[in-house]
Amino acid sequence: MSNDFQLGGFLLDCAGKALDLSKPKVMGILNVTPDSFYEGSRCRDGWLKLAEQMVLDGADILDIGGESTRPGASGALSQEEELERVLPVIEGLNSRLDVILSVDTSSPLVMAETVKAGAGLINDVRALYRDGALEAAASTAVPIVLMHSLVEQPEPGFVPVYDDVVAEVGEYLASVVARCEQAGIAKERLIIDPGFGGGMFGKTPQYDLQILKGYRRFHKYGLPLFAGVSRKSFVGSTLNRDTEERLPGSLAAAMLAAQAGAHIIRVHDVRETVDVLRLLQAVEEA
Numbered sequence: 001m002s003n004d005f006q007l008g009g010f011l012l013d014c015a016g017k018a019l020d021l022s023k024p025k026v027m028g029i030l031n032v033t034p035d036s037f038y039e040g041s042r043c044r045d046g047w048l049k050l051a052e053q054m055v056l057d058g059a060d061i062l063d064i065g066g067e068s069t070r071p072g073a074s075g076a077l078s079q080e081e082e083l084e085r086v087l088p089v090i091e092g093l094n095s096r097l098d099v100i101l102s103v104d105t106s107s108p109l110v111m112a113e114t115v116k117a118g119a120g121l122i123n124d125v126r127a128l129y130r131d132g133a134l135e136a137a138a139s140t141a142v143p144i145v146l147m148h149s150l151v152e153q154p155e156p157g158f159v160p161v162y163d164d165v166v167a168e169v170g171e172y173l174a175s176v177v178a179r180c181e182q183a184g185i186a187k188e189r190l191i192i193d194p195g196f197g198g199g200m201f202g203k204t205p206q207y208d209l210q211i212l213k214g215y216r217r218f219h220k221y222g223l224p225l226f227a228g229v230s231r232k233s234f235v236g237s238t239l240n241r242d243t244e245e246r247l248p249g250s251l252a253a254a255m256l257a258a259q260a261g262a263h264i265i266r267v268h269d270v271r272e273t274v275d276v277l278r279l280l281q282a283v284e285e286a
């Protein structure tokens with residue numbers, strides 16, 4: 001079977017650990033928040049066991065987040081509180097596991113301190129738009145995931161409207177990339193993500209489906225592509241399934257993203273997703 005795309009030969013340096021994106025990589029979600037939407041990833045205490053299991057299951061990266069982006073999640077954390085949650089986990093995992101640690105944060109303090117403690121990737125759903133975040137990220141040397149979002153939580157009842165969602169999200173990401181380059185961040189450190197999801201992420205389920213359908217079009221920016229579809233609301237609303245029942249739909253979505261050339265796929269269910277990607281790889285090599 002011929003590849004209908006060629007993953008770019010991206011090779012990133014994540015604080016001394018190589019991230020080879022010639023094949024899609026799996027990022028396991030490790031939430032250290034008490035209020036994340038999917039029960040399975042809440043692990044304020046069991047984080048070490050969960051992290052070890054994800055690595056055994058084939059995770060290439062672990063994404064550690066201390067602040068929930070869920071609409072209505074308990075009020076904004078101070079940067080210090082967020083750091084207090086996340087830093088011990090990064091330090092603990094860095095000394096125990098040989099895996100790339102990603103920090104899911106929008107806070108400049110958290111970026112700076114966790115990279116010092118060994119984080120090899122910054123994942124910012126606000127694409128470095130918080131005050132000081134651009135400068136903080138520029139002062140590190142690690143790769144950065146830039147996600148499209150509304151940056152702020154919209155008013156209740158807000159309905160996003162796009163004419164061509166892939167084109168408009170792509171234009172936004174291109175402008176964020178330009179802003180990063182102006183701040184001295186090399187393009188070689190950047191990864192782009194359309195940001196599937198509602199609320200602050202700014203898409204309806206229908207737009208999420210359109211993004212997945214047109215995902216290949218993001219290759220034109222010449223950067224590694226990221227996809228976060230795991231157990232998201234578009235899977236639930238398309239299939240009429242609660243979060244605990246969204247694994248099959250999430251795997252199908254991960255498979256579609258990988259076939260469309262996603263380089264990094266962020267998931268709750270590492271073992272199952274790794275199997276899907278192995279099968280896809282085997283077919284492509286057949």
Ligand code: 8Y7
Binds near residue numbers: 069123195197226228
């Ligand atoms: C995404 C993400 C979340 C995503 C990137 C959830 C932190 C919500 N989603 N980061 N984070 N992309 N880059 O449903 O899609 O997992 S949190």
